[in-house]
Amino acid sequence: MAESLLSKYKNDMKSITLIPSSGGVFEVKSENKLIFSKKEIGRFPEFEEVDNNI
Numbered sequence: 001m002a003e004s005l006l007s008k009y010k011n012d013m014k015s016i017t018l019i020p021s022s023g024g025v026f027e028v029k030s031e032n033k034l035i036f037s038k039k040e041i042g043r044f045p046e047f048e049e050v051d052n053n054i
Contacts, residue, residue: 001028004047005054030054 002016026038028050035053036045 001045001047001050008051
């Protein structure tokens with residue numbers, strides 16, 4: 001996911017932060033807005049689900 005976002009947005013993105021965790025948590029946030037939560041939905045996001053909400 002991080003690689004795809006960096007490839008698409010290149011210099012338009014200031015940074016991507018990966019924070020290791022446990023318990024199946026995988027969240028995507030943009031400017032502190034929750035875009036996707038694996039813990040809530042129970043699956044990993046498709047790229048388009050994240051990209052369409054950034």
